[in-house]
Amino acid sequence: MAEYPPSLERLLHELEKLPGIGPRTAQRLAFHLLKQPMETSRALSSALVDARAKLHPCQDCYNLTEETLCRICTMSTRDKTSILVVEDPSDVVAFERTHEYHGLFHVLGGTLSPLEGRGPQDLTLDALVARVKKNSNLKEIIVATDPTVEGDSTALYIQQLLKGVRIKVTRLARGMPSGGDVEYADESTLLKALEGRREI
Amino acid sequence: MHVSSLRLSHFRNYQSMEVGFHPQLNLFLGSNAQGKTNILEALYCLSTTRSFRAAADEEMIQFNQEAGAIEGVLQQEEGQEQIQLELRKEKNKVLLVNGKKQKKLSSLLGRLPAVVFSPDDLFLVKGGPALRRRYLDVTILQMDQGYLGHFQQYERTLKQRNSLLRQKIPNVEAQLVIWDEPLAEHGAALIIKRAEVARRLSEFAGQALKDLTGGAENFEVRYEPQLPLENNEGSLKERMLQALAQARREELARGVTVVGPHRDDLGLWVNGKPLRKFGSQGQQRTGALALKLAQLSLLTEGCHTAPLVLFDDVMAELDEKRQAFFLNRLQQGGQAFLTGTSANDFLAASKNARIFWVEAGQIKMTQEGPVGA
Numbered sequence: 359m360a361e362y363p364p365s366l367e368r369l370l371h372e373l374e375k376l377p378g379i380g381p382r383t384a385q386r387l388a389f390h391l392l393k394q395p396m397e398t399s400r401a402l403s404s405a406l407v408d409a410r411a412k413l414h415p416c417q418d419c420y421n422l423t424e425e426t427l428c429r430i431c432t433m434s435t436r437d438k439t440s441i442l443v444v445e446d447p448s449d450v451v452a453f454e455r456t457h458e459y460h461g462l463f464h465v466l467g468g469t470l471s472p473l474e475g476r477g478p479q480d481l482t483l484d485a486l487v488a489r490v491k492k493n494s495n496l497k498e499i500i501v502a503t504d505p506t507v508e509g510d511s512t513a514l515y516i517q518q519l520l521k522g523v524r525i526k527v528t529r530l531a532r533g534m535p536s537g538g539d540v541e542y543a544d545e546s547t548l549l550k551a552l553e554g555r556r557e558i
Numbered sequence: 559m560h561v562s563s564l565r566l567s568h569f570r571n572y573q574s575m576e577v578g579f580h581p582q583l584n585l586f587l588g589s590n591a592q593g594k595t596n597i598l599e600a601l602y603c604l605s606t607t608r609s610f611r612a613a614a615d616e617e618m619i620q621f622n623q624e625a626g627a628i629e630g631v632l633q634q635e636e637g638q639e640q641i642q643l644e645l646r647k648e649k650n651k652v653l654l655v656n657g658k659k660q661k662k663l664s665s666l667l668g669r670l671p672a673v674v675f676s677p678d679d680l681f682l683v684k685g686g687p688a689l690r691r692r693y694l695d696v697t698i699l700q701m702d703q704g705y706l707g708h709f710q711q712y713e714r715t716l717k718q719r720n721s722l723l724r725q726k727i728p729n730v731e732a733q734l735v736i737w738d739e740p741l742a743e744h745g746a747a748l749i750i751k752r753a754e755v756a757r758r759l760s761e762f763a764g765q766a767l768k769d770l771t772g773g774a775e776n777f778e779v780r781y782e783p784q785l786p787l788e789n790n791e792g793s794l795k796e797r798m799l800q801a802l803a804q805a806r807r808e809e810l811a812r813g814v815t816v817v818g819p820h821r822d823d824l825g826l827w828v829n830g831k832p833l834r835k836f837g838s839q840g841q842q843r844t845g846a847l848a849l850k851l852a853q854l855s856l857l858t859e860g861c862h863t864a865p866l867v868l869f870d871d872v873m874a875e876l877d878e879k880r881q882a883f884f885l886n887r888l889q890q891g892g893q894a895f896l897t898g899t900s901a902n903d904f905l906a907a908s909k910n911a912r913i914f915w916v917e918a919g920q921i922k923m924t925q926e927g928p929v930g931a
Contacts, residue, residue, distance in 0.1 A: 511737055512713075545704030546707040
C-alpha cells in the first residue's frame with residue numbers, strides 16, 4: 359500500500375477519531391475537501407474552532423449556549439413549572455422540534471455507566487437537585503433518558519435523589535412507535551405498550 | 559428450508575471456496591486438521607452468529623488477514639435468501655441479508671436453527687455450569703424472540719453492576735440499588751423461561767436416553783436456580799430483590815454480583831443420582847448425546863423449520879446400533895452435515911449422501927448423492 363504524505367496521514371487520523379467514521383469514510387472526506395478550493399477548508403476549520411470557543415453549557419440547564427443562559431432558559435414564555443431531563447443537548451433539539459413541550463430542560467451529559475467510569479459526579483445531577491430546590495413553582499420533572507438499561511437506571515437514580523422533594527417525577531412512556539407494525543414489534547415493546555395503554 | 563450453497567473467504571484455513579450442498583445428507587471426509595470442522599463452524603455462525611468452539615470472531619479470520627466472510631444461500635419454499643456474515647479484526651461483525659445490511663446481528667437468530675453434535679459435548683455433563691447455561695440459552699434464543707431482550711439487558715446490567723462493585727466506591731449503596739431493579743426484572747424473566755424450557759427438555763432427553771440405551775434408566779433434566787422458584791415473574795422478582803439486599807455485604811466484599819440466574823445450573827440426574835458425579839464415562843457420554851437429541855427435538859417442535867444437524871466427528875465414537883439409530887433420526891429431520899475420516903464410519907448412509915473430500919483448505923465433491931430429493 360502506498361504511504362500517504364505526512365499531512366494527509368494526520369488529517370485522516372483526526373477524521374477517523376470521529377464517531378461513525380472509519381478509514382474509508384475518512385479517506386472520502388479528506389479527498390473531497392482537498393479537491394475543493396482552499397476557502398472551503400478555511401471555512402470549515404474556522405467554524406469548528408469558533409463553535410468550540412464560543413459554546414459552553416448554560417448555567418441553569420447545561421444546554422449548549424453562547425451566553426450565560428441559553429435561549430430557552432431566558433424565554434419568558436416558557437412554562438417554568440416543569441423540567442424535562444435529557445441525556446444530551448441533541449435531545450433538547452428533538453423535543454423542540456415537536457413544538458409541544460413548552461417547559462424547561464435539564465441536560466445530564468449522559469447516563470450513569472460504571473463500565474465507562476461515569477458516576478453521579480460526572481453528570482449534572484447536583485445542579486438538577488439544586489434547581490429543583492430553588493424553584494418553588496416547579497410541579498413536575500419529566501425524565502426522558504433513553505429506554506436502555508443505563509437510561510432506566512439513571513431515571514431510577516433521579517427518582518431517588520428527589521424522594522424528599524414534594525414534586526411529581528414522571529418517566530417518558532414507552533411502547534409502539536407511530537407508523538410501526540404491531541405484528542413485527544418485539545415482545546418487550548408490545549408488553550410496555552400494553553402496560554402503558556390509554557383509554558380512547 | 560436448507561442451505562443450498564456456502565461461500566467462504568479468508569475463513570480459518572479457507573482462502574476462498576464455494577460449495578453446493580445436498581438438501582439432506584452431506585458428508586465431509588478427510589484426514590485430521592484439513593478443514594472439515596471449519597465448514598460446520600461456518601454453518602453454525604450463519605445460524606447463531608457465533609462459533610460453537612467458543613472461539614472469538616478474530617480467530618475465525620484466516621491467519622494474517624484483516625477480514626473474512628461467510629456467505630450462505632438458504633433455499634426456502636418462498637425463494638432464496640442470501641445471508642452474509644463479515645468478520646473484521648478488532649471490529650464488530652456485519653450481517654447482510656440479501657445484500658442489505660442489518661442493524662442487529664440478532665435478527666439472524668431463529669432463521670436457521672442448528673444443533674451441533676461434537677466430541678466436546680461430554681463437557682456438558684462433566685464441565686461447569688456455564689456450559690449448561692449456554693446450552694439452555696442457545697436453545698431458547700433460537701426459538702423465542704422475546705428471550706433475547708431480557709437476555710441482553712440482563713447481561714448488560716450485570717456488567718454495569720459488577721463494574722460498580724469492583725470500583726470499591728464509599729457509600730456506593732445509592733448507586734447500587736438502581737441496578738438491582740433491572741437485574742431482578744430481567745433475571746426473573748430468564749429464570750421462568752429457562753425452567754419452563756428445561757421441563758420440556760427433560761421429557762425429550764428422557765425419551766432420547768431410553769432410545770439410545772433401550773434400557774430403563776430414568777434421565778431427568780432440572781433447572782436448578784439458586785433462588786426458590788416461583789410461578790410468576792412478579793413474585794420471583796421480589797424474591798430476587800430481597801436476596802440482593804441480603805447479599806449486599808458479601809457482594810461489596812467480593813466485588814461481584816452473587817445473586818441471579820448467571821449462577822444457576824442445569825441439573826442432570828440419572829435414576830435420582832447426579833450424572834456428573836456418579837455416572838461412568840460411558841453413561842456421561844450417552845447423557846450428553848441425549849441432551850443434544852433433546853435440543854434437536856425441542857427446536858424441531860419450536861421452530862418454523864427443521865434445524866440443521868451438524869455432526870462433528872462423532873460417528874466413529876458410536877457403536878453400530880447407535881450409528882444406525884442416529885442415521886435413522888437424521889433421515890427424519892432437516893439437512894444434515896457430518897464429518898469423519900472415512901466413509902466406513904457412515905455405514906449405508908454414505909449411499910444417500912453427497913460426499914466431499916476435504917484436504918488442506920480445498921474441498922472436492924466425490925459423490926453427488928441422490929437427486930430430486
